[in-house]
Amino acid sequence: MTDQIAPVEGLIKLSRKDFVSEAEVRWCPGCGDYSILAQAQKVMPDFGVPKENIVFVSGIGCSGRFPYYMNTYGFHSIHGRAPTLATGLKIARPDLMVWVATGDGDALSIGGNHFLHSMRRNLDFTMIMHNNRIYGLTKGQTSPTSEFGKRTKSTPMGSVDRPMMPLTLAIAAEATFVARTVDTTTEHLQHTLEAAGRHRGASFIEVLQNCNIFNDGAWREFTDREFRDDRMLVLEHGKPLVFGKNRDKGIRLRGLHPEIVTIGEDGVSEADLLVHDQYAEDPYLALILSRMFWPEFPVPVGVLRQVERPTYSDLMDAQIEQAIAKSGPGDLRRALQAGETWTVE
Amino acid sequence: MTTTAEGPERDVQELDRVTIRFAGDSGDGMQLTGTQFTRTAAVFGNDISTFPDYPAEIRAPAGSLPGVSGFQISFSGSDIHTPGDAPDVLVAMNPAALKANLVDLPAGGAIIVNADAFTPGNLSKAAYAANPLTDGSLKAYKVFEVPVGTLNAAALEGLEMTGKQVDLTKNFFVLGLVFWLYQRSMEPTLEWITKKFGARPVIAESNRRALKAGYAFGDTTEMFHTTYRVPKAQLPPGIYRNITGNEATALGFLAAAQQAKRPLFYGSYPITPASDILHQLAGLKNFGVKTFQAEDEIAAMGATIGAAYGGALALTGTSGPGFALKTEAMGLAVMTELPVVVVNVQRAGPSTGLPTKVEQADLFQALYGRNGESPMPVVAPATPGECFTMAIEASRIALKYMTPVTYLSDASVANGAEPWRIPDIDDLPDISVPNAVKGEGRFLPYLRDPETLSRPWAVPGTPGLEHRIGGLEKADGTGMVSYDGENHHRMVELRAAKIAGIAKDIAPLETFGRDTGELLILGWGSTYGALRSAVEELLADGRSVAHAHLRHLNPFPANTGDVLKRYRTVLVPELNLGQLWFILRGTYLVDAVAYGRVLGKPFRIAEIVAEAERLLTERGVTR
Secondary structure (H helix, E strand, C coil), X not given: CCCCCCCCCCXXXXXXXXXXXXXXXXXXXXXXXXHHHHHHHHHHHHHCCCHHHEEEEEXXXXXXXXXXXXXXXXXXXXXXXXXXXXXXXXXXXXXXXXXXXXXXXXHHHHCHHHHHHHHHCCCCEEEEEEECCCECCCCCECCCCCCCCCCCCCCCCCCCXXXXXXXXXHHHCCCCEEEEEECCCHHHHHHHHXXXXXXXXXXXXXXXXXXXXXXXXXXXXXXXXXXXXXXXXXXXXXXXCEECCCCCEEEEEECCEEEXXXXXXXXXXXXXXXXXXXXXXXXXXXXXXXXXXXXXXXXXXXXXXXXXXXXXXXXXXXXXXXXXXXXXXXXXXXXXXXXXXXXXX | CXXXXXXXXXXXXXXXXXXXXXXXXXXXXXHHHHXXXXXXXXXXXXXXXXXXXXXXXXXXXXXXXXHEEEEEEEEECCCCCCCCCCCCEEEECCHHHHHHHHCCCCCCCEEEEEHHHCCHHHHHHCCCCCCCCCCCCCCCCEXXXXXXXXXXXXXXXXXXXXXXXXXXXXXXXXXXXXXXXXXXXXXXXXXXXXXXXXXXXXXXXXXXXXXXXXXXXXXHXXXXXXXXXXXXXXXXXXXXXXXXHHHHHHHHHHHHHHHHXXXXXXXXXXXXXXXXXXXXXXXXXXXXXXXXXXXXXXXXXXXXXXXXXXXXXXXXXECHHHHHHHHHHHHHHHHHCCCEEXXXXXXXXXXXXXXXXXXXXXXXXXXXXXXXXXXXXXXXXXXXXXXXXXXXXXXXXXXXXXXXXXXXXXXXXXXXXXXXXXXXXXXXXXXXXXXXXXXXXXXXXXXXXXXXXXXXXXXXXXXXXXXXXXXXXXXXXCCCECCCHHHHHHHHXXXXXHHHHHHHHCCCCCEEECCCEEXXXXXXXXXXXXXXXXXXHHHHCCCCEEEEEECEEECCCCCHHHHHHCEEEXXXXXXCCCHHHHHHHHHHCCCCEEEECCCCCCCCHHHHHHHHHHHHHHCCCCC
């Protein structure tokens, strides 16, 4: 079996409705998760994959409910372990299209190890990490992406843990597709899901998501409509890093450091700016982008890195084929009699 | 009396059984020496049983007591069940090996020592105040001092090797000598050397020379006045091979996958003494076996559940500490009712414990070590060869009842070896179960088979059966999330009833010895050999005893309670402080007696006999 994201011939065209399950959605009204779910349901028909060949796996947290709402196969597993189930499923069944829904606590804290290792193996699944910088389902404790000093129920005098940068981690862990998007920019979210779904290999999407109950305005400072253009940097492959309402700001590299410059000032022109290359084999540009964040920098959204490498299943299947070519298909009778035998009459 | 052409005259003595312990530094190659002797004895046709005993440290300081590695083999002309209570011959490669093992050697036993290693430095590392070879402390034994290092170096002269490389071959000199002493052919080992070192001719030649030099030394020296012959055993007809428990486990699951007509998935994290199962299965890629070395124990368990969900025969393997880490995910497999097998090759605990030593103290963990009412079937192989059949049995139960199953092996059964009559694959049971397919009406992922109470296995990729499962409680039938208390109570009872019902579908508990009587010795797992041998001795002595050995620890065979009632006293020897004993008392209200020892070693036959005699006397049973 091989990975197959290619459309199946003769398939009846599915619509968004086909991917809506009968389960009643139970997230808090106003939760950013609704948007992620709606875009996922919308984008699914575009892959042309029969819905019985799609599996959503989740862990624990608000994101954990995701599979119940998708009318595909689904597995709501345990805290932090969704990547492990997806790994076993994908190894056993490379033909399936597998998605992992997770959150900042689930993926980066209790499941941190699995996140790193599933990425480095380049298993062909897509992980959507809902990042709301808070523990929602347990009602408001600090998470691995919470701001330093953040006051929560578990950190009444402020968190003394430094937040981690999920995209930097994903790149360091050798993920072959790394992107960021925002729950409220629905079109961008949809495109990002689609690009990740089409990528063969370990894909990681960080979705900046609001928790209007326990961390309202989690990303408001740069995602609100009024600031968005000035405080976010939309990445496009092959294009210079330009942002701002007036498209007059850009990112230039000075030595090893990115800096914000204004086009037309101090002799700066577009030609001086960094040009995005999401397909770069080396990770340096992607790593720089992954470290840029508000308020020092506009927050990059889009695909930071996308490289082609054989998937885990490609390599495993090749080894199996090689072993068969060398020793012939397995013969149980021979395997049992391997080594020295003797006969007792 | 026989006379060889050039050697001195010697007696040949026929023995029914001989037990040899090879002991040396962990770098001395004692495990290899023992394994080679085992192969040779097995191929010759003896019944054999082995016990490798090695330290947790890969290379403890050379010559030190913690670095001593041992390998005991018992070979016999009759049917045997254990590697022997005590060695007849101790081969000690250095003072530390002598010191660490002498305690087990009965008076009159033979000691073959590498005399070259008894230097002041090595004596001091082994904390010997005086040289035991000269201070008279070994008077009670027959001591054969062989300058192994010197003789071996002389035999290897002219080969382009460093002194250290030469030294590394001295175990084969000793092996050659022991081959001569027990009249064994060197051929199997010579063939092995050619196969193993073919690409390195100097190494191959050095090992050949060392082996032959040891053999020739025995033949020409006047040190030994007797050689020994242990005749072939009367084993049931068939094709045999030598097999360890871990090898048999791996092959058993390979066979199970074939008999289930499903691909085999094995997810595991390296841990002593279970890693060999991973190594074995990783070498079977031409069968399409998919092995996955996970980032940790939890991931191995999670991936196994994922593979089972995808329709594979999925298993994971570990030892006690790893088993503890898998606990939460095992509960998920209970809740989602997916067929997985969890292999636990038990070792002495708690925590890291004695990583290379045997213990049976994970039974409670296997039965009760999960949150909530979380029943799981538990099976335990009794002998290395039986690991094969119990692997198939564990898979059968998992598939038929859609449940995770624990397979409790241990360090003794896993590393021990015995001759194994290779089964005819045409005799293996068909354990296949179908995947669910779309039928009439709404698909109910938790609709139960009325006989087994198992739910359908609806694997992704099956049109029309899209559904969601997970760790939250399921509504009976539909499998939708349900927080209803009444439903939860029903589901807990259904899951319990499903596992309890397996009792109807497993072999009854058999007894060996008296059908009814004074004493039943009841055990489980790797203690089989010692208990069976003890009961054989007691029966021969006219005692009213029987032996029964449980292979299914949950549920118990349906007749277990009836068997217990047929004996006045039930003795439950275990390598723990009485775990099965406790469960039997609770389940059957039987006033059983525990005999628990946790020395990191298998039981000796003699201690079981002694405990049985003590109990019989205490209860006023006279001969």
